[in-house]
Amino acid sequence: MLDAAFTPPAPKPRIIPPGAGPSLQGYLRYFRIMAHNPLEIWTDGHFNRLLHHDRLFGRSYAVVHDPEVVRHYLVANAGNYGLTKLRKALFEPLLGRGLLVAEGDLWRRTRKALTPAFTHRHVRDFAPVMRRVAEARADALAQRAGETAPMTREMMTLALDVLIACLFSDDSDLDTALFSQRIDELLKLAGMPHPLDLVDAPAWMPRFGRGKAYKVIGGLRAQVAAVLKERRLSMKGGDDAPNDFLGLLLQAGVAEGAPLSDEEVIDNLITFLSAGHETTARTLTWTLYLISKAPSVYDRILDELDNADLASTAPETWSDALPYLTAVLKESMRLYPSASILSRLSLGPDTLGDIAIAPDTEVITSPWVLHRHRRLWRDPDIFDPDRFLGEAAKAIPRYAYIPFGTGPRVCIGASFSMQETMIVLPVLLKKLRFDFADAEDPTPIMRITIQPSTDVNMRISLR
Numbered sequence: 001m002l003d004a005a006f007t008p009p010a011p012k013p014r015i016i017p018p019g020a021g022p023s024l025q026g027y028l029r030y031f032r033i034m035a036h037n038p039l040e041i042w043t044d045g046h047f048n049r050l051l052h053h054d055r056l057f058g059r060s061y062a063v064v065h066d067p068e069v070v071r072h073y074l075v076a077n078a079g080n081y082g083l084t085k086l087r088k089a090l091f092e093p094l095l096g097r098g099l100l101v102a103e104g105d106l107w108r109r110t111r112k113a114l115t116p117a118f119t120h121r122h123v124r125d126f127a128p129v130m131r132r133v134a135e136a137r138a139d140a141l142a143q144r145a146g147e148t149a150p151m152t153r154e155m156m157t158l159a160l161d162v163l164i165a166c167l168f169s170d171d172s173d174l175d176t177a178l179f180s181q182r183i184d185e186l187l188k189l190a191g192m193p194h195p196l197d198l199v200d201a202p203a204w205m206p207r208f209g210r211g212k213a214y215k216v217i218g219g220l221r222a223q224v225a226a227v228l229k230e231r232r233l234s235m236k237g238g239d240d241a242p243n244d245f246l247g248l249l250l251q252a253g254v255a256e257g258a259p260l261s262d263e264e265v266i267d268n269l270i271t272f273l274s275a276g277h278e279t280t281a282r283t284l285t286w287t288l289y290l291i292s293k294a295p296s297v298y299d300r301i302l303d304e305l306d307n308a309d310l311a312s313t314a315p316e317t318w319s320d321a322l323p324y325l326t327a328v329l330k331e332s333m334r335l336y337p338s339a340s341i342l343s344r345l346s347l348g349p350d351t352l353g354d355i356a357i358a359p360d361t362e363v364i365t366s367p368w369v370l371h372r373h374r375r376l377w378r379d380p381d382i383f384d385p386d387r388f389l390g391e392a393a394k395a396i397p398r399y400a401y402i403p404f405g406t407g408p409r410v411c412i413g414a415s416f417s418m419q420e421t422m423i424v425l426p427v428l429l430k431k432l433r434f435d436f437a438d439a440e441d442p443t444p445i446m447r448i449t450i451q452p453s454t455d456v457n458m459r460i461s462l463r
Contacts, residue, residue, distance in 0.1 A: 006294055007381050008335055009441045010372070011037065013044040030056075038446040039340065039368060046366075048374050051353045060361045062352055065370045067399035069353045073344065073363055074407035075399075081344035084362055096221075096267030099412060100275060113252035113260055114268065114412060117245060123415050125243065126166045127316035130420050133162045134427040141432055145462045148437045150455030151285045156184065159281040162420055163273055169242035174227050179220065183274055186216045217270070224269050228262060245272070272413065275448065279338035280417045282449045284424060287332040289456050290383055292436040297385060301325050302463075305430050319422040325429075327388035329421055333403040335383065337367035338449040342405055367402055368450065376400045434458040 033040050046052065050066035064070055073081055083103055092101045102110050116122070137158045141149065160180050168174055231246055249268065253259045260268070291298045301324060308321045319326045342365045350357040357363070372380040376397060378387070386392060404411035411417075428434075437459040442452030 005379075005382050005384060008290060008293070008383050009443055010335075010381065011040045011042075011443070013042055013047050014040065016043050016045065027057075037443075039444060039450070042366065042369055046369050047372060047380075050373070050375060051355055053355045060358060062355055062357060062361055062363045064352055064363055064365050065373050065376075066353055067370075067376070067397040070365055070370070070399040070402070070406070073350070073352060074342070074365070074405070074409075077350060078407045078409070080347050080350055081363065082347055084343045084345045087343060095271045095274065096263065098264075098267035098271035100271050109253070109258060110260070110264065110268070111408075111412070113256075113258065114249070117248035117252060118412050118416060120415065122248065123419055124316040126416070127314065127419060127423060129165050130162050130423045131315045131427065133158070133165050134424045137161070138427050138431045141428075141460055142462060144460055145432075146460070148457045148459050151288055151434070151458050152281075152452060152455050155281040155284040155288075156180075156278070158424065159277040159284065159420070160273070162280075162424075163277045166416075167245040167269065167272065168227055169244040169246075173230065174223060179223055179273075182216050182220050182223075183277070186213060186220065186274060220270060220274075221266055224266050224273075225262070228265060228269075232262075276413050276417070279449055280420055282336070282338050282451055283329070283333055283417070283421055285452060285456055286336040286450075287329055287421070287425065288428075288434050288458065289436060289442065289452070290332055290335070291328060292434050292458065293441075294383055297328060297383070301328060301429060305426060308426075310426060310430070315423045316419055318426055319418070322422070322426060323389065324385065325425060326422060327385040327393075329418075329425065330388040330401075330403075331383060331385040334371040334401060336444060336450050337371055337403045339403075339405060339411075340368040340446050340450050341366055342402075365402075368446075370400060370402065373400070431463060433461045433463050435461070 030041070046063060046065070050064075051069065052061075052063035054061050054063070064073065083101065088101055095101060097106060099107070099110050099114060137154070141154070157180055160183065161176070164174065164176055164179070227246070231250065235250070246265075246269070249260060249265050291301060304322055304324045308318075310318060310321065313321055344363050346357050346359055346361045346363060348359050352363065370376070374380060377400070387396070399406060404414035404417075435458060437457045438454055440454070442454040442456050444450050445453050
């Protein structure tokens with residue numbers, strides 16, 4: 001049995017020989033690593049040095065893991081940094097011009113229009129729906145007690161069920177099974193950059209191999225468009241709009257005379273449905289895996305759950321009643337942050353630490369590296385939820401832990417995701433026990449998010 005201080009799986013940082021320079025062999029190795037698992041691209045130096053400045057394929061790069069420098073370019077001087085061409089090339093064909101890839105006036109207008117939908121009041125109102133969906137899944141899993149179930153798929157469908165219930169209410173005719181299948185296909189097809197995008201090839205050059213992904217996204221958009229059309233017709237007929245996320249989107253910007261167009265509504269619904277549910281699902285899967293491998297942590301969680309009066313406590317406040325489980329969740333997101341790369345392109349000159357930044361320099365921060373940096377964390381590779389409690393938590397540098405990003409482009413759904421996970425986990429763990437059942441541990445692999453290499457099978461039993 002492993003105790004709380006175990007080292008979860010992670011690729012070993014690469015060792016670069018002293019004096020090694022650019023070479024054809026090095027470039028080919030880079031492409032192989034990026035095609036297989038981009039997490040393996042990070043070197044021992046990245047985990048030990050806070051700032052790097054390099055060139056690759058004729059472009060200038062700065063790799064930043066100094067918390068104060070992270071604050072500078074992502075928060076204080078964020079206006080000097082735009083989205084990279086790679087990010088737009090990877091996501092725009094799939095997600096349209098939703099909030100994840102919008103820039104300039106479109107981003108500001110969309111962000112302003114969407115922000116009211118993610119206020120504390122609106123997110124809190126979704127808590128009963130989240131609880132109901134979680135309890136239904138817990139009941140279904142309870143019927144499979146004694147069996148082994150793949151948590152990757154269980155948590156993906158659970159998170160999608162939560163989002164669909166919150167976005168479209170229960171009156172939608174959306175074929176959720178078909179939608180879930182298409183989302184799953186999209187995530188498998190669209191998680192890796194195309195080699196032409198890595199070398200900044202012109203947009204007019206065809207990206208062969210993307211055809212199936214475009215077909216899948218077309219099907220997803222058609223489904224969402226049908227729901228939107230149905231809602232528009234219902235509202236024109238005088239029906240009261242359900243208090244769901246689609247209703248909030250349709251109201252966004254109306255008072256200011258700048259409502260979202262149907263295409264913008266669809267773009268953002270697709271963004272939230274694809275990126276939003278996957279990030280939460282990965283976090284839930286990794287958290288169940290981690291606690292199943294740390295018996296003393298699992299026991300402390302169960303003691304806390306058994307001593308908490310959740311039945312008479314509003315679900316949106318469960319995180320306050322469960323500080324240790326909240327710390328476990330934060331530690332899970334430290335070790336396996338859903339978004340493993342934050343990148344920006346400098347628009348003008350700047351200084352990052354001791355590095356002079358010229359315009360058109362790509363600046364990269366990897367939460368995967370930042371959260372495991374040797375100079376920022378004690379025993380960074382160890383699973384230790386206590387680092388997020390008491391004085392230890394206060395000692396964490398503000399910008400050393402950014403699972404949802406930071407600055408103006410911080411994830412708009414962060415509070416929604418945290419509330420969801422802190423409702424789903426207590427519901428599941430109070431009713432069921434999860435024991436890791438695979439012969440080998442999963443390897444973290446970067447696609448759109450950091451996902452496990454296996455199904456993460458768990459043996460389910462009743463508590």
